Amino acid sequence: MKAKLHRRQPVWPRICLFAATLGIAAGAHAGGVALGATRVIYPQGEKQVSLPLTNSSENNDFLIQSWVANPDGAKSQDFVITPPLFVIHPKKENTLRIMYVGPGLPEDRESVFYLNSKAIPSVDKSKLASNTLQIATQSVIKLFIRPKRLPTPSVDAPQTLTCRQGGGKVTVNNPSPYYVSLVQFYVGGARLPNSMVAPKNSLTVAVPGGQDGKVSFQTVNDFGANTPTQFCSG
The missing domain is CATH 2.60.40.10 (Immunoglobulins)
Structure with a gap:
């Protein structure tokens, strides 16, 4: 058996x-x-x-x-x-x-x-x-x-961001209808945490050491890939 x-x-x-x-x-x-x-x-x-x-x-x-x-x-x-x-x-x-x-x-x-x-x-x-x-x-x-009828494509959203600095902080303004995720986020030589800016809103982040400098970051596209580094100003 x-x-x-x-x-x-x-x-x-x-x-x-x-x-x-x-x-x-x-x-x-x-x-x-x-x-x-x-x-x-x-x-x-x-x-x-x-x-x-x-x-x-x-x-x-x-x-x-x-x-x-x-x-x-x-x-x-x-x-x-x-x-x-x-x-x-x-x-x-x-x-x-x-x-x-x-x-x-x-x-x-x-x-x-x-x-x-x-x-x-x-x-x-x-x-x-x-x-x-x-x-x-x-x-x-x-x-x-x-939403299906947004006026601009998501790929254009990162280019609409503007930034201003003051008081040891940087504020990123997002006038687009899309969430924008920021990675490799720097002010001068200071690296900031990965962040996400809500649509038609702004985000303020404290800068380590309170230093000023050029604001740069990459964003994450719909496919999860990082976009090229861009600089941001007012």
């Missing part, structure tokens, strides 16, 4: 250590799991958008949990993600479908939310009694809801 072979069933640990990571390269990674983009552009009025998710691990299953948060970090009730919870096997790909079901949003500028995807690795039952630390990692990427 032949013995039946059974695939070992994964066990999902109840207690995990969570580490939040913000993807800045070709994809946002969480353990062996990677999102297919570092930002999502959701055309306002569309029924849904899709985002691929892959498991590059050779032998690990992951339990994936995804949700959308408001800018304050609270879970938003205005989105439905399917599937919200699923297991992805080694060397496999799945697709997250994101649907906005909330009230009307401004039609003259973008709105921003944050897509969260948590990857929890499986463990063998035989290892549960040992001193093994299982780490669940969490990727967070920006989700922009973009």
